[in-house]
Amino acid sequence: MAEEFEPKIVAFLCKWCSSAGSDLAGVSRMQYPSNVVPITVMCSGSVSPLYILSAFNKGADGVLVSGCHPGDCHYIKGNYYARRRIALVKELLEFTGLEPERFQMSWVSAAEGKKYTEIIKDFVKILKPLGPQKKLGRSQ
């Protein structure tokens, strides 16, 4: 039997809330699939659409952007910019024919280790049946 498909996920986590939330998941020894590799950025508002496209281009099967809850941004309003920008990116990705489920945005506070764990578990579950992402990936 062929080995089960393991999707590759890049997660852009803001330093103050979501990365701290994923740290808390670790401190609490919660378990989630190892498919996700986090990249800690200063703010979800600093995640350029190009980062997301670049991740898909380099072969990511799923991309997650996670920031502080609306209203709780460490940088006051960075996550509001992220939210607006990401809504557009989502439409753009759909336009290219990419399955919209491959790209997710979430709000995870520093206290929400459990939520982060659930998000990753669910994301992997959603991505597995979709198989490898080829639409935007470089031809190999």
Next chain:
Amino acid sequence: MKKRTGVFVCHCGINIAGTVDVKKVADKLSKHDGVAHSEDYVYMCSDPGQKLITNAIKENNLDSIVVSCCSPNLHEKTFQNAAKAGGINEFQSEIANIREQCSWVHKDKEKATVKAEKITRSAVERVIRNESLDPISFPVTRRGMVIGAGIAGIQAALDMANTGYEVILVEKNPSIGGHMIQLSETFPTLDCSQCILSPKMVEVSKHENIKLLTYSEVQEVSGYVGNFKVKIKKNPTFVDPKKCTLCDECTKVCPVVTSNEFDLGLTGRRAIYMPFPQAIPATYTLDDKNCPGLLPIACGKCSDVCDPGAIDYDQKPEIIEEEVGAIVVATGFDLYGKEEMGEYGYGKYADVLDGLQFERLCSASGPTQGKILRPSDHKVPKEVVFIQCSGSRDPELHCAYCSKICCMYTAKHALLYKHHVPDGQAYIFYIDIRSGGKGYEEFVQRVIEEDDVVYLRGKVSKIFEDNGKITVWGVDTLSGKNVEINADLVVLAQAMRPSKDADKLAKLLKIGTDKDGFLQEAHPKLRPVESVTAGMFLAGAAQAPKDIPEAVAQASGAAAKAVAILSQENLFHSPQVAKNFPNLCTGCGMCVDVCPYGALSLKDGKVEVNEILCEGCGTCSATCLRAAIEVKNITPLQIYEMINASLGG
């Protein structure tokens, strides 16, 4: 020039090594482009571990390091210092978090090892593109400000002033003292509240380092830690305190009677008034909202009887500008309105009081000189029902949180009532008794055992007026029976809310609020007195419901934190700030619009970065269409390479 990076993989005992093959990670990384040295060690953060790094830098002529270990929140600084000790710039050190974000959350060793490699390679890709940076230094304005002059604000101001720094204390009411000065006695010792607070109020008024601005509100704040500029509006009191002799002739002739805020509407006051006898500053205030008219003057009686001519109808609001280095915010609380409580009659029954009103009723300086008389007919109430958690712990209808002090002050109320009316009966409806605190549990037991107060575990569903009595329908969940009490007086332990307009102030100060509107601390466990904005600190019930000793302790903590800033001549700011490329910039100004800190401006058609204001969030960089602005050491190029490494490419 190609970099020479060192990679140091920590075992963290078995915390990492139990799930990640650390030797394999170190081995794989040694073959990575740009890595000149790679090794693993059992505890990198230990003294020998740090020495190992320092020595490896020197021996292998390394110019940058990656430490694969725990979260950067823990040891980023440790390894930056190890880098410095090895003779390289501290910003040539990066952390790869392979514990919290890898070994602790996975069990499959093979997969966790692969992931740890990717995380480490990602950090290597970042560090080999890091610039060496020096912290940005700037001078500090060495005076402080405290906003709010209740017990927390007073304590913070006194502590700061006593260390020798000038403090501006801003209070929106005509007198300092806050809610504590309204209280009758304090639990669990039954100290007279005024007796213990008024000496501190006097000290504030006489302190040479405290500049007191009452009847004043903060209107505008700009700047940054160490250098804030604050605009304060001082409202006109229409009375010159220097001339006023406190003869009280003015209030005798004032024809207007309005509700007295200090007694929470239980008494009236004149339009010209002194809030209470111990008010600081000791002077009168003419409340222009209730005065028959100042422009044109429609009455003038107070001025006519004022011999020293202290009354000046032409006083105007004054805008005062102050420069300070640190700010303590202590804006306190208000009680959740009785009018929010549909089940308890929307605050329309005269004999249904809130906790603060009952304090005034018990107070020796209160409307009844300490006799407990009910407001409707001034009779001694023989049966009193106290309802705890009125508006608290009720996520469906009111506030979800526990207001923390109500269990204790209700026990105190019942005790005071019994001491005033020994033949009366007190009932307390409660959900749970929360009496954590020194001497608190003993106090509650004393009230139950010595004062025969009846505690009923359950909620009250309805209260209504019936034939001069207040009928209370409740349930005693311990006996499982419905309870009906025909009470003479009902006291609601209303939930604590952030004070009115605290949210507006929080926006002005750019400090966050939590889901309930209380001011947000920087970390719930480890930074409880710091706000999320550098240089602004939190004290008292503005941050969360708390009692007096906790408010005082937090105030002293906030003052110490503020003084830690004021005591330095220069402060340092992270140099990981935005950097612009004028040759790419078209001056479209999109980044200027999105910058949350006003750190960007346009000059001669190009963007300019104020490095001291910039916090390095990178929103500008994501907004720029031409890659003309980026944050140092987390540039788009670095991110692209990190993405590549994260995907195993």
